[in-house]
Amino acid sequence: MVEESGHPGKYRVHMTITPEYIRTARILEEHNVQTVCEQSLCPNITQCWGSGTATFLILGDICTRSCKFCYVKKGKPSPPDPGEPRRVAEAAKDMGLDYVVITSVTRDDLLDSGASQYVETIKWVRKLLPEAKIEVLIPDFAGDLKLLEKVLDAGPDVLAHNIETVKRLGRVVRDPRASYERSLMILRYSKRYRRDVITKSSILLGFGESWDEIIEALKDLRNAGVDVLVVSQYLRPSEAQIPVRKLYKMEEFKKIERIGYKLGFKYVISHPLARTSYKAKEAYFKARSRN
Numbered sequence: 001m002v003e004e005s006g007h008p009g010k011y012r013v014h015m016t017i018t019p020e021y022i023r024t025a026r027i028l029e030e031h032n033v034q035t036v037c038e039q040s041l042c043p044n045i046t047q048c049w050g051s052g053t054a055t056f057l058i059l060g061d062i063c064t065r066s067c068k069f070c071y072v073k074k075g076k077p078s079p080p081d082p083g084e085p086r087r088v089a090e091a092a093k094d095m096g097l098d099y100v101v102i103t104s105v106t107r108d109d110l111l112d113s114g115a116s117q118y119v120e121t122i123k124w125v126r127k128l129l130p131e132a133k134i135e136v137l138i139p140d141f142a143g144d145l146k147l148l149e150k151v152l153d154a155g156p157d158v159l160a161h162n163i164e165t166v167k168r169l170g171r172v173v174r175d176p177r178a179s180y181e182r183s184l185m186i187l188r189y190s191k192r193y194r195r196d197v198i199t200k201s202s203i204l205l206g207f208g209e210s211w212d213e214i215i216e217a218l219k220d221l222r223n224a225g226v227d228v229l230v231v232s233q234y235l236r237p238s239e240a241q242i243p244v245r246k247l248y249k250m251e252e253f254k255k256i257e258r259i260g261y262k263l264g265f266k267y268v269i270s271h272p273l274a275r276t277s278y279k280a281k282e283a284y285f286k287a288r289s290r291n
Contacts, residue, residue, distance in 0.1 A: 024054060024095060031091035033084070034061050055101040055137070055277040056088045058121055059114045063105035065175035067164070069204065071237035072105060080110070080117050089124035092132070099281035100125050103137035103160075108177065113139065115147040122154040133157040135200075135280050143182050145189055152194050158228075158284055159190045160200035160276055163221065166213035173207050173242070184224045191225030198227045198266075198287050202276040206234035208245040215259065222263045227287045229265045231256050233272035248272065266290040 028035060034057040062077035063070070092100045102121055107114040118136055125134055135158035141147040152159065163183045165173045170180040183201075191199050201221050205214065214231075221229060231253065236244050253270040260268035266287035269279060 027091055027094045028054065031087045031094070033088050033091045034058070054095070055103055055280075056092070056121075057103055057105070058084055058088060059104040059107050059117050061105065064108040065106045065177060067174045067178070068242045069164070069173055069207070069234055069236075071241065077105065077107065077109065080107075080114065085117065085120035085124045088121050089128045092125060093128045097129065097132060099133045099135070099284065100129065101135045101137065101277045101280050103277070104139060106139040106175075108142060112147055112150075113141040113144065115141055115150050118151045119154040122151075122156060126155070133281070133284060135160060135277070135284065137161070137200075137276050138186075140178060140182050140186055142177075143185065148186060148189060149193060152190060152197065156197065158198045158200055158280070159187075159194075160202075160228075161186045161190075162202040162276060163187075163217065164202070164204055165207050166203070166209040166217045167220070168213060169207050169209055184220055187221070187226055188224040198284055198291075199225060200228035200230065200276065200283070201226050202230040202232065202274075204232055204234040205248050206244045206246050207242070214256065218256075218260060218263055218265075222265060227266040227291075228283045229260045229268045229270075230274050230276050230278065230283075231260070231268075231270040232274040232278075 035054045059080055060077045062073045062075050064074075064077065066074050088102065102118065102125075104114055104118070118138065122134055122136070125132060134156045136151065136156045137160040138148075138151060140161065161183060163180055164170075164178075167180045170178070187199055187201055190197060203214070203217055218229065233248055234244055236242070250272070253272060257268045257270035260270065267283045267290070269283060271278075
């Protein structure tokens with residue numbers, strides 16, 4: 001739960017450890033699977049785990065890129081674990097999930113950028129939870145559209161990929177190997193290749209972007225065919241990441257939400273603590289109903 005703290009642009013987060021949270025943590029530990037909830041210090045972890053959901057992190061917990069806002073560990077990762085896809089599916093089954101969200105670190109060290117691990121994880125989830133909906137939050141696969149096709153052919157219901165920030169600040173905020181234009185290409189091609197897939201992208205605010213740049217980014221995403229828009233506040237996870245330049249007020253997020261719907265997004269989540277997989281199931285069904 002989040003509420004305004006009484007100070008402009010600041011928020012108070014209520015974090016409660018519930019029996020369901022403990023159950024979720026136990027299942028994840030038993031199956032030896034990672035979640036982005038832990039690795040990225042997500043502010044919604046108690047809310048999501050407390051409701052029995054989590055976002056699975058595959059391909060290890062070490063990223064080959066060095067985005068300046070991200071808390072996930074950087075360095076030289078280990079080879080992909082061939083048993084990981086099955087363990088993720090088994091954990092999802094034990095948790096009783098009917099909506100499974102899978103993401104990963106970026107693996108520029110692998111010939112296929114980790115695409116095959118996504119495919120195997122989707123296959124195992126489909127095998128153990130045939131009725132579940134699957135959302136994948138993917139890296140850019142170094143711009144290789146054949147690898148993107150490989151993942152899309154595995155049949156996810158939602159394809160998410162984040163542009164993270166406005167065009168001007170891409171090189172300031174993200175790793176030099178990422179690019180605003182490539183991210184838009186990934187999203188645009190996904191929609192063209194599979195018209196039935198719901199596409200999603202997120203923007204973090206607080207890096208020093210202008211209001212006009214925010215609107216430009218929203219228009220670029222909508223022109224790329226993105227269905228679900230997530231806009232949230234950047235919160236500096238440690239002194240190692242770049243500082244916050246601005247804390248946005250709740251009414252500014254509400255204004256962005258209204259603009260998003262006017263631009264034609266099927267569903268908009270605009271909230272200081274929202275993250276890409278926040279209320280993912282709700283976003284999917286709302287967007288699907290408006291197609």
